[in-house]
Amino acid sequence: MKDNTYPYDHAQASRYTFTSIGKKRIAKEVVFTHTGIRNIVNMGFGDLLPDGSIDDKANSNNGDIVRVLATIVQILIDFTSKFPNTEIFFSGSTQERTKLYTRILRTYYASFNKEFTINVLIKERDGYSELPFEPKADLKFLGFLIKRIH
Amino acid sequence: MPIAKKHTTTTSERKKRIPPVVVVTNTFIPATENPFPEKLKKAQEILSKTKFLDR
Numbered sequence: 714m715k716d717n718t719y720p721y722d723h724a725q726a727s728r729y730t731f732t733s734i735g736k737k738r739i740a741k742e743v744v745f746t747h748t749g750i751r752n753i754v755n756m757g758f759g760d761l762l763p764d765g766s767i768d769d770k771a772n773s774n775n776g777d778i779v780r781v782l783a784t785i786v787q788i789l790i791d792f793t794s795k796f797p798n799t800e801i802f803f804s805g806s807t808q809e810r811t812k813l814y815t816r817i818l819r820t821y822y823a824s825f826n827k828e829f830t831i832n833v834l835i836k837e838r839d840g841y842s843e844l845p846f847e848p849k850a851d852l853k854f855l856g857f858l859i860k861r862i863h
Numbered sequence: 864m865p866i867a868k869k870h871t872t873t874t875s876e877r878k879k880r881i882p883p884v885v886v887v888t889n890t891f892i893p894a895t896e897n898p899f900p901e902k903l904k905k906a907q908e909i910l911s912k913t914k915f916l917d918r
Contacts, residue, residue, distance in 0.1 A: 727871070742898070743899055744897065744899065746899070746903055748903065748906055748910055749907065749912045750907060750908050750911060751910075751915070753906075753910055755899070755902065755903050755906040757898070757899035757903070759899075767898040767899065768901065769899060802906050804902075804905075804906070804909075805901065834909060834913055835915075838911050840914065841909055841913040842910055842913065842914045843913055843914065843915045843916045844916070847880065847901075853903040855909060856906070
């Protein structure tokens with residue numbers, strides 16, 4: 714997975730950019746922002762628009778989703794190597810996207826598992842609960858919490 | 864006693880001495896500059912109501 718990634722830039726420690734090259738060339742941005750809760754950092758990503766804003770709902774269908782996600786994983790590895798005590802929270806901008814992330818985590822669990830602890834958040838009657846990610850569990854996840862294993 | 868002539872540095876020597884300025888900001892971007900304000904708000908809402916494993 715590591716070999717099939719795009720090169721990325723980051724002028725700021727918490728902002729990474731790269732270009733997806735498929736049918737079109739699409740600038741992508743990954744941004745880490747502190748949530749103010751514990752040491753949890755929110756990871757957001759999407760298409761970088763000409764006005765500098767980011768569209769995290771775009772379905773670019775550029776034919777390189779695996780390479781884009783592999784690049785995001787590399788960025789996650791880079792960021793957590795610089796900030797090893799942070800936990801990274803992310804969720805999809807839509808339910809379908811969260812399901813896609815779940816499928817990817819299931820597929821690559823064996824390799825992610827060596828570098829990260831992966832937990833999930835599920836809805837409960839009076840809030841949410843954090844559980845360890847079980848690839849075979851048939852649950853609806855609201856988001857993911859990832860922490861680098863030292 | 865003869866006054867030693869002060870050596871004036873040439874432009875190329877000055878350039879060699881001054882290292883290039885590389886700005887590396889090692890801080891998080893402030894929440895106000897976050898390009899995903901809705902997503903951050905949603906994350907904060909979920910996390911503030913979450914029972915974490917170590918609690």
